[in-house]
Amino acid sequence: MNNSILAFIQKASVKGEKLLAILLDPDKTSLDKLPEISSRIDTLNANFIFVGGSFVENQLTDLFVKTLKKNTKLPVILFPGDFSQLTNYADGLLFLSLLSGRNPEYLIEQQIKSVPFLKNSNLEIIPTGYILIDGGTNSSVFKMSNTKPISQENIQLAVDTAVAGMYKGKQLIYLEAGSGAKVPVNSKLISAVKQHISIPLIVGGGIKTKEQLENAYANGADLVIIGTAFENNASFKF
Numbered sequence: 001m002n003n004s005i006l007a008f009i010q011k012a013s014v015k016g017e018k019l020l021a022i023l024l025d026p027d028k029t030s031l032d033k034l035p036e037i038s039s040r041i042d043t044l045n046a047n048f049i050f051v052g053g054s055f056v057e058n059q060l061t062d063l064f065v066k067t068l069k070k071n072t073k074l075p076v077i078l079f080p081g082d083f084s085q086l087t088n089y090a091d092g093l094l095f096l097s098l099l100s101g102r103n104p105e106y107l108i109e110q111q112i113k114s115v116p117f118l119k120n121s122n123l124e125i126i127p128t129g130y131i132l133i134d135g136g137t138n139s140s141v142f143k144m145s146n147t148k149p150i151s152q153e154n155i156q157l158a159v160d161t162a163v164a165g166m167y168k169g170k171q172l173i174y175l176e177a178g179s180g181a182k183v184p185v186n187s188k189l190i191s192a193v194k195q196h197i198s199i200p201l202i203v204g205g206g207i208k209t210k211e212q213l214e215n216a217y218a219n220g221a222d223l224v225i226i227g228t229a230f231e232n233n234a235s236f237k238f
């Protein structure tokens, strides 16, 4: 198993180069639009395409990523809401543990269920501490996992959760305000977490404008994920 995706993110983080990924949800994106969508992603200079969603039907991710790979040169990274969304057509997998929650299903159970597939796969597996922050909406992660997000004001808890994740051996920390969040993760929280970890930081959820993107970068995000803003606006540009 190689570690080229993680190594790329680590190097960029050390050099202070900022990365962008566009998130596609197979449930909301039709296959015949993938050629057009892939060229739109190229114009944004994105580094990765993330694929995942909360309610994707079985086998759809497989077909979706297979079709996507025919249309893009970018690495495709799985960001699954469920272990059934694994496919060998992708390049890597964020192996997520929902550290902000206390639901064993998303701390270890889903991970165990994925092993029979992963044992025989070539996916680059990237251990990721996933931390849900209150973005002002009942996000899909909140509904699916039945866990409470960390308040935007509770910076200490967010920092301690991220540091615990790092001590547990996670290679990335992902601060998630939830897809379609009203409020993205705030600057103070991003910067406090960044100051206390020595692994790359991903930030996503509710980022719609260039200002919000730059703000996340300026406060320490190494990689920003944009889903809804791209999905809702065919002429989306920064």
Ligand code: 1GP
Pocket: 023, 176, 177, 178, 179, 180, 181, 203, 204, 205, 206, 207, 225, 226, 227, 228, 229
């Ligand atoms: C969701 O962080 C991602 O998991 C992206 O969120 O859809 O709000 O951009 P948006």
